[in-house]
Amino acid sequence: MTDHLARAGVPDARATPPAAAVVVEGVSCAYGQFLAVDDVTFSVAAGRIHALLGTNGAGKTTLLESIQGFRRPTEGTLLVFGQDPWRHRASVAGRTGTMLQESGLVDEMTVGGQLGLWQGLSVREDSVERVLEVVGLDHRRRTPVSVLSGGERRRLDFAMAIWGAPELIVLDEPTTGLDPQSRRTMWSIIRELNAAGSAVLLTTHYLDEAQNLAEQVTILDRGRVAVEGPMTEVLASIPARIDFTAPATDEAVTELAALIRGDLHTTDTGDGIAVTIRTPQLQTDVGAVTDWSRAHELALRQFRCAPASLEEVFFGMPTAGTSAAPRGRAVR
Template sequence: MTYEPIVSVRGVRRRYGQFEAVRGVDLDVRRGELLALLGTNGAGKTSLVELVEGLAPADAGQIRVLGHDPYRERARIVGGLGVMLQEAGFSSDLTTVETMRLWAGTLARPRPLEEVLDDVALTSRADVRVGSLSGGERRRLDLALAILGRPELLVLDEPTTGLDPESRRAVWRLVRGMLEDGVTVLLTTHYLQEAEELADRVAIMRAGRVVREGTVAEAVAAEPARIEFVPHDGAGTPLTLTTADLPALPGLVDAEVRRARVHLRTTALQEDLEAVLTWARQRGMRLEELDARSASLEQAFLSLAEQSDAEEVAA
């Protein structure tokens, strides 16, 4: 993968009256990657994405999409841009293929309809009215329209909201296929597992700013890992320990015992897990329900959200 930015955002701000929704954002989306833009409601994601799509001008800063200003030179980027909105607003009276044919008429180089229908697994539903499609089928139709024009950059705004797990994974497979074909993707999602599954990089927004950016591993690196277990004696009887009974651990952040289950958070997962296992073996204990894992994207996301809440209280 090359690292040429297909989207470049520098010092961008966007205001609604006195409220500043985007507050000096710097961000690149590299050609051929999927960048997941994350944040709680009100973090500024939608406002930033609308600027990238060219739906509104920035109040300050500079945006380049495919080398052009997406608002002032929209005609020069629209052919390379595909957008999947949260709500597309199709006519429920048109069939699937009629909707696609209508949309194809607005495009300079539309793909063959049959090919795209096959890509999104809607061939058998081509002659069904949109109003009769399931929620998952409508989202796949949204995606079909977004990729119909052979986009270089695909913007997916909450593409799997409301879908069942099977439909969600079907959309993931489609997105992976497009990435393999060289399409660049900017994704907004509230499903953190979706970001973990698909993203090359993530950018987490809070209060109009990007507060953490990088690969998923880099985004969670600042968060502690966890070790949990229920100690039993040699006869299999659960033991109730206190934190004072636990061994000294070099990376320990905090420890807690709840209902006989020990909860540890650590910045040195391997070393501390080895120390816990050695300590248990020397005392003839068995560690039931042992769970040791690195930090998750959800943990990092919630930690940043809690910091925001704490700052608001302090203010």
């Protein structure tokens, strides 16, 4: 994949990274009296993958439209490559590849014809053959768009977004409709484009996708930033989890609670005690649990341990996923 990028004449930007690709500072966006995006601040570093997450109606689409120059923020500063995308839309668009949730494909055209049309419209140089090979559609070049599967249509959308390896790639729900293998293949392509210097702004409802790809994450809730920071720090803010069931006495479990660094909770299952430990020091407490089980000659059933996931962060927010909660606020 990196060789494909080199043949397209795209320099490796890792050696001399430019300034932030996207700067969003105190941005608010209103629809009449309704404030859909409320004082949002974050930035997408050049050459990094940034996940912008939130429930439906959190303000993601409005922000993406503003970043692409389709709408002007009501307040705040929004810059893409140091330029106002509303005032300099053509310049910003020439350096940005976008994959929207809704495709703009022409059903009557062939796959190759669709990309040939895109080649004539884009200011970035690339070849139809290269891009089709990258997204795995080279065998469908002469196939009408109308007969493509949903997953193949998404890959064709992706092909147009990555045409010419743009400096910024905006991906809005890129893997919706893809089978698990195709999803993993797209993740690999995204990583390779990023390694060659493209910044990526990703929205997705697949939290495992965001966790696997993104180095930075911003989670919106009702138009405001609820969580923001490096992915590692965001995940570290939530305790890891250890679960198991054992035929242990109450006294033995009390002893375990004194040995670990985390919080221990138990449930009587009838044939044993189910134990859940939430801990900021997973490795230390796993060692304590295994030493304790050996000392008491206990067989641990259904033993599982895992660091915190982005899903736990997302659903741990006070109002995340609460459809009854109003989004945004009225403009005063």
